[in-house]
Amino acid sequence: MSTGQNTADVAVVGLGRVGLPLALSFADRGLTVVGIDNDPVRLGAVRDGVMPFQETGGQELLDRVISNPAHPRLSLSERVADAARARQIVLTLGTPSFSHIEIDMRDIRSALDDLLGVLAPGHSLILRSTVAPGTTEFVAGYLAKHRGFRIGEDVFVAHAPERIAAGRFLEEIDTLPCIVGGVGARSGEVVGEMFGAFEAPIVQTTPVQAELAKIWANILRYANFALPNLLMMDCERYSANVFEVIDLINRDYPRGGIAQPGFTAGTCLRKDFAFSEERSAAPGMLLAVSRVNESVPLFLLEGARRRLGSLANRKVAVLGLAFKADTDDERDSLSHKLIRLLERELADVAVHDPHVATPTVPFEEAVEGAEVVFVAANHSEFREPRALAAITERAAADCLVVDPWNCWDAAQVFAYASELVALRPTHPARG
């Protein structure tokens, strides 16, 4: 079947951190792509050949795709309806969660409504966004209800969740099994053909299983990191050293494997558990996991206050705004929460992050005269021994360093800078 007037192979709606690398990768593999985003600034950047965010190899990929004017593979539009120029339409829109513990699918609904009048037999609609269980069947039902399509026969609907980690897109697009949950008889097969542009194996399943597999992969990580975070808080209560306890758990023990503490957040982990919690068989369990991770900034702040007294009018440096190491993505980062909490203590906060777009002060300026330094993101730059040396040189003499990441292998969440230098192993494992 064909829509009869396709001028492109694939449309990607939403050129964010997921959609843009995907659109460029399809184009790079020789498909003709329409990239759609309602943000003119984003489209302008892509048109100008500037990658709007960091993604390993992303700038080179963009250069390759747009420097081929003889064979333009990527066209851009602000209009979602222009997606109908392609046979396969991939939605890579944001899916946050409401504070009501419910998926916020307003962007998906809005795009669906824009597409409703222009879809024709032969079109495929693929949800690449992370969605709550049942959403793919809802989308199929919406098209059937409003247009009378037979889904899986004349129009195809599938969920093919994005499972790639930021910074690893170009490597993982060809290696991570691509899950496809198609609705009806032929959706899985038709959508699987499109992802055949990449080397990764295609794994066919049902829509709801694809949805569950994606969100539970994130729930697994979110819960995995909550355990060492809770252990870190318990260790403080018992005057125990969390890093030593973790070592005791894991060392030569075949059933060990607990992770390390840290700031656990980011745009995916912070909200995807809510998609399960919407209608959980054990309501509250994942909320408790969320509460543990969300309370890490307050735990660290209170730990500093217990050691130093009031933080009011003291200079406090926060190193790292991004939600994880070596990324420029600061969406839903707990570092922002830490800064808000510190400001409510009337501390004088100075922030440094070498990656993010938000302006921050240089490292030396942030730590100069600081009485407390919080390591909020474990960027490679901070794990360097010279970063600790700069803190000891520039910060206040008895500066407290709060480092849940164990950046310098000194194995202390709270320690004075001079102690950290003394405790660092002579053969550091990293940095």
Ligand SMILES: NC(=O)c1ccc[n+]([C@@H]2O[C@H](COP(=O)([O-])OP(=O)(O)OC[C@H]3O[C@@H](n4cnc5c(N)ncnc54)[C@H](O)[C@@H]3O)[C@@H](O)[C@H]2O)c1
């Ligand atoms: N970022 C990740 O690492 C990652 C990984 C796996 C899955 N996901 C999931 O993928 C989805 C997209 O995430 P993201 O990080 O790329 O989001 P994003 O916010 O970076 O990108 C969404 C893009 O859609 C555009 N947009 C919003 N509404 C629009 C509309 N009506 N019409 C056209 N464009 C519109 C925005 O301008 C933005 O550029 C989410 O469901 C997310 O949970 C993200």
